[in-house]
Amino acid sequence: MKIHPLITTTDALAELCDRLAKADFICVDTEFMRESTYWPELCLIQIADEHEAAAVDPMASGLDLSPLLDLLVDNEDVLKVFHAGGQDVEIIYNLTGKTPHPIFDTQIAMMAVSQSEQIGYSNLVESWLGFSIDKGARFTDWSRRPLDARQLEYAIGDVTHLAKIFPRLLKRLIKTGRGEWLDAEMEKLADPENYRNDPNKAWERIRASGRNPAMLGRLRALAAWREYEAQDKNIPRGRIARDETLADIASHPPKAQADLGKVRGLSAGWKENEIGRRMMATLANAKPLTDEELPPRTPRGAPLGKEGALVADLLKLLLKIRAREIDVASRLLARSDDLELLAAGVRKNLALLEGWRFEQFGRDALELVEGKLAFAVLGGRLKMTHIDEIHEEMGARRAADDAAEVDADPADEHRGPGIAVSIEE
Template identity: 35%
Template sequence: MNAQYIDSNAALNKFCTQLEHSSWLAIDSEFIREKTYYPELALIQIANNDHIACIDPYKIDQFSALIELFNNPDIVKIFHSPSQDLELFAHFFSAVPQNIFDTQLAASLLGIGNQIGYADLVNKLCNVQLDKKHTRTDWSRRPLSESELDYALDDVRYLGDIYQQLTQRLIETQRLEWLKADFAALSDINHYQIQWSSLWQKVKGNQKIKGRDLHYADQLCQWREKRAQHKNLPKRWIIKDEDIIDIARLNPQKIEDFKAIRTLKEGFINHQGKQIINLFKQADEIAEEEWPKHEKFKTLSVNQQTKADCLMAICKKLATQNDMAQATLTSKKDIDQLVLGKTSKLNEGWRFEMAGDTCNKFLRGELNIHIDKEGILQLI
């Protein structure tokens, strides 16, 4: 198929017309975000069985035809590990493609590596070694060379073949239905909205503080996020994580107090110090029951830890039987949560079908385990 370079509204509309009867579309994007809060969309790559193209978003200002394709539930949208692409589309188009198929997630469910990279998956399933010479390309630069565009197109060139191979294997192993809930969640635009009340949980060092200090850090995180959005600058350029923790602990009452934190620049103190002091004063008016709190992780008793160890062994056996990495199936946290009777992914969807039901039977005493003469774990 001949590659196209789409750099006008008319060309995009024509291209979208060519794609509207597709059964699937392979999609990828290139973006820049080193110096901005919002990722800057620099290129969109799309392919189907007959067409492949790079779309230049700098030359186009009417994307309604493309968004209509994205929203068409009858067309499968194939991505590889799409979270960043979907976050970008949610911001840029105020829409997220519907009917998504994630090749990385599908591959992990089939035991083809845990979170396998795209190049490795292409090599494994298509026997093609992708060129990596343009991994550091500035995709916002124009014009892009023919070699760079061809490199970008490789990101969608093989997705259709991979999708068809993975789908066939999923059908053969009766696992296609397992992925529907996970894929549906990817198309939920709310998944890509900011969770304001939990921003503090992503701040490095938040476990070191609690109470009023954590409350101040929470307010400072929200202030930073809004300022970063307004100025379209990386959050770390507004204020670093470690400075958030230090300022929250300090609870400055006057500008001079900020100087106790040696990593704060004088310009920041002079321009933002008063705002932060006022921010903390306003925070003092919020009732303590509304302050953020760390989730209390209960330490497992000796008996509970023994149960958790047994569940880990059970999950490892079941993952191996299903040609899957144990890490794809479960984690230590999920097993501990199950033992404690709390919410666990092992009680959801395909994980419950593969292992969660068995684990619950063991916890209820309806199933036992033992090691046979060959040293193999058996479920009885």
Template identity: 40%
Template sequence: MPFPITYIDSADELAAFCRSLGSSPWIAVDTEFVRDKTYYPKFCLLQIANGTQAACIDPLAIEDLSEVEGLLFNRAITKVFHAARQDLEIFFHRFRAVPAPIFDTQLAAPLVGHPEQIGYASLVSAMLGVTVDKEHTRTDWTQRPLSAAQKEYAANDVIHLAALYPKMREQLERLERCSWLADDFAALENPDLYVNRPEDAWERIGGLDRLKPDQFALAVRLAAWRENTAQQNDLPRNWILRDEALLEIAMKRPRNRDALQALRGIDSRVIQRYGEAMIALVHVVGDSQTVPPQPRRVQRRSAHTEAVIDAMSALVRLRCIEHTINPAVVASRKDLEEALESPDSARVLQGWRRALAGNDLQAFLDEKAILRMKDGQLALTSREYS
């Protein structure tokens, strides 16, 4: 280890450590949590490093985390994560706000030549030549005391992150790509990302596009009820009702307990505890004249649409050749189809992808630019000069 690991389980030690990091321009941050038996993640350990020191902070032992809160929400300090979203969800539920500013090495990695959504261990291996120990991946982080090996394993996550961040930052600056990530990082600061609204819960269930309108209406109500029940009781949503059972109820619409018990795949304990609530929803939806809008059914692309996407793909590949970036991390065919049909939400028209290829794609789609051969190579040319 390059420097000793501090294990902090008292408020005084925590205050001293946080004060020592107060002038750091950035800190590497990671968390350990469990959520296999709860709806909300249980915050078990916080790891922080800045390149010269590292600590594992025990939130199960320290009730008052205001010193950590001050550090995480200090906008003069960049918080470095890898795949930040789950960590930020924990902080949002603990502090009701999202730390900022943020740098996510997983989001930045494709801009310096790594695969999209690269895992932490793979990135550490590629950038530092270090093999990450996976021995404690399945650790129950609620248990105390933690062994020295468990503390070292947890601390290594931020020690390696603190070592690779300056290297990645230097590569981005050399390529003049730091600004490309600003929108992606800012999006992670949006609190709405970490709120699961019951009325939107149906959007996470596959297969709803195959339902009839009245069946779909019931599935939407069931999903909202399940999400709300899971949140109120802090239980995994599948402990309340599995997706398969939810779809079965939506399709068969049982109006009494006997009909509900006749359905396959629904545990008798679920029926005993929640049967009346589910049957009540069947009656409510059955008596309602309002049917929510259904999700768009998947349709086969026309030959014309496929040809347009082929041209868009060629344009993306052209720009990626110029910037030495793998086209696969910029836009898939599905992304390009979304740019055609829903440009406001299309990923290739957002953030750094828009700067690299999205603006040109939009000009092409708006018939303000054309693809043509020029000096034996493919080129995008403004219509004004074509």
């Protein structure tokens, strides 16, 4: 594979993108810094197909990224391959208002051909290519210039290795017939709604107990205010105030700005500074949530009770068995929240009861809840089977034992061929 020198000019970038636009797929990775900023600071973009690779310096003076961004978000003929690409896609969305499409994520794909939930890139390379990556440059400051040869070699490796792995992984998916399992997952990754930052929805990410409309209205207002403050200063939102601090203030609003100096998580200066005044104005203007805006009464993890919790535990055991049997990540088959909802009696709008998930796991999950499926220890191995099959097998074994002319330990007459547990309606 040809490795180009660091690209720092628009002409060189345009020439590279013209060639890559003819490829079936391109592998993409980014290096960025966001520890001290609200918006991630893009420091390097790596891109490769099967024949050539390059790193692009977005910090280079006069460089126009348009040729590359057009390739990523407007060219529908080229598949864009990432590994754990959520943050990379977010950066591209911030720059263009669009997401790369079509898209493929090797971390997600590995869930369909192995039991790896979130395989890291270094483990992916070791698994498929048989060598370890030098991680010495992993925690480098990518914003510093100039970048040295070791940094560039490390960065380029993120796409050159991926360009070798992706075709092999794709062949595995085709051979197993599991490619269609991933279609919806890849579309979710490419959904712009995942990356659209609406300050008025920021409160939904903050844990707060209760459904008091006035309290939640204050929390919504405070969370949106914090987003605007952080964006304006380009600093992490936590530098303005932590989540738990906002939740505390929303639950117990101070009567006057002077009281802010007593709030845990805020400095004494808030009782008289400008940001404290802006927070108090936000609280004063906050409006309670309407009935339509309130979160649903039944949380995502439905209350189960003791018996329901036991059913959920058995469903999770069933999930582990099935994931092991077909060598797939259990999280791709079903989420814990959905299992708890199924145990609580919910039968609608559950992904595990639709499409390929129903065929691979959902049908068995329903039959377990309905008392038609059981766990058994047969031949020293835990498996799942239908109740009637267990009865048939136990009867056959008893008949064989009765017919055999062997001396038996007296205790054996109380020992069955397996242990089964079922759930009756």
